[in-house]
Amino acid sequence: MVANQPEKEHPMPAFGLAARDPSGVLSPFNFSRRATGEKDVKFKVMYCGICHSDLHMIKNEWGTSTYPLVPGHEIVGEVTEVGRQVEKFKVGDRVGVGCMVGSCRSCDNCSNGVENYCPKMILTYAGTYHDGTITYGGYSDVMVCDEHFVVRVPDALPLDAAAPLLCAGITLYSPLRYYGLDKPGIHVGVVGLGGLGHVGVKFAKAMGAKVTVISTSPAKKQEAIERHGADSFLVSRDQEQMQAAMGTLDGIIDTVSAVHPIMPLIGLLKTHGKLVLVGAPEKPLELPVFPLLMGRKIVGGSCIGGMKETQEMLDFAAKHNITADIEVISADYVNTAMQRLEKGDVKYRFVIDVANTLQQA
């Protein structure tokens, strides 16, 4: 489905970068945003993180994309206007928007602060808003969003390095809390040292855990330990190392988005251990049942977090000086960045300097 005349859909002109088709090539795109409603917050976008989901979506790898597609769900900026009923924010505030911009607000999930699990949750981009229009994300100059789905970026956090926390951060913070892997002294494994993984190590360490990074690349060991503070490192293809570490972990957060064997990971868990999947391979994984039964272990999933928890996560990050490790790029570098992201060639998140470099042609 192609949006009809995106420039005329809403009253306020906007400009961004959109993919037009599954080639995923991003190019300048004129569109429009709704007028600031009574409960809306409008903000000038300063920075937007590039999440691997953006790459999956521009190429329609999950089969859910509609074009033109403006990605970006790690969006930070400065408030320029607030609707009459907005209570939490005022002009000039530093704010952010993550992966969702709406939900039903009445189901059990919404009432329990987990809007992310609402069956009618509306994604920040490539979703369908309450007014029937397609949502466009943060690779754009301005955002308008319902106050409920806006978070405050604490003053202690620099905007650019805080942006990735809005997806990567909450994606790791939430399961560490929910699955009880946030107690001091717990031994947690983080599989994959990319955008999600490196933030996961930082949060887990701040929560008092002993952290082991599990990766296919021996080359990442030094960074993992010296730069991110991991306590140890396992090369997942090294059978001897993996065997020696069996039954040592209370939990594992698995950030890997490609199909991979999880049996060795289940083996690393202690009895009652938990393997939590946050990376989303498109094809099913092989689940060996005996090891789950014998050790009463679990394999669980997690998908971002609710709005309350997202704010809590940012406040926690500010308190513990946690930000993402980023490479700031200009808007015209975005297609090259996507190619590098596909090869994992980034330490560890690209962030687009929207305010300074996204310009109308």
Add this chain to the structure above:
Amino acid sequence: MAKKSPDEVHPVKAFGWAASDPSGHLSPFSFSRRATGEEDVRFKVLYCGICHSDLHCIKNEWGFSTYPLLPGHEIAGEVTEVGSKVTKVKPGDKVGVGCLVGACHSCDNCTADLENHCPQVIQTYNSIDVDGTMTYGGYSDHMVARERYIVRFPENMPLDAGAPLLCAGITVYSPMKYYGLSEPGMHIAVVGLGGLGHVAVKFAKAFGARVTVVSTSPKKEEEALKRLGADSFLVSTNMDQLKKEQFTLDGIIDTVSAVHPLLPLLGLLKANGKLILVGAPEKPLELPAFSVIMGRKTVAGSNIGGMKETQEMIDFAAKHNITADIEIIKADYLNTAMERLAKGDVRYRFVIDIANSVADIYRETTQRK
């Protein structure tokens, strides 16, 4: 030194039915059991349930069977002798033994009453006991077990229909408690209506849950609803039915021991819902990551329970009049029973009338003289 034959290993003669090779054919078997030690309880076996694990083991389907293999871990009987340090039971008491007969008693798991997770756990059959000898299970005339592994049967619990609870019962009771699926008002599904499944329905109803049975056989619906008290029934291959029930369940107890798709089951769960696997397919299952990520769902395993919880389960069952639905057989029917079990042709557990089967053998032997 020549290897001792099974009836010479220990001082007390015993008799039972064992498989001698992976054909799984069970035949009379003379062996021996140890003398009653200080902490031991000796009992005459009256009944023994036939668990599907027995079938897997006699045919070496899991690859770790040692022959001769004498199965049976749903054993009920009457105490004949107790060791000097035993305080839990006395001769004449009705007791049972389930899947475990030993553990290290000093690791974290044992200290937490989770002997079933002890790395040195000793199973009731096909395991090596602390004295280095093979353990033989309950398809036999009598048992000796350490006091810690003896379960007391409450007065009002019939031994024949209570025996299967020692494996099937604890297998479903434990995860319902551990995973928080035993609160009144929850909506729970039980997948598979066999030995484990039918007991799971009874426990779930006793916990106050609304229970849906999920099965491949539409024919089981009437039984599920009318006889077992389930509230609703879904045919697992009927995708339309399953789709209508999406996001309705707090938890699922999956008792199916064959490979089967998890995707439609995960779809039935609410956010934060739990799919508990208690059946043991030999091959891996397919886990679609999106199905657990969306909705923060979990797939978990569980394997029987510790001794404290097993006693708690039996006491709970007695209080709520929960027993297994059984078909009593004599030992001469054993091999036929195994064939029927392989096809799921039993409602819902075979139980061997051991005492009378042994009496038959004795009668035959004396008549031949």
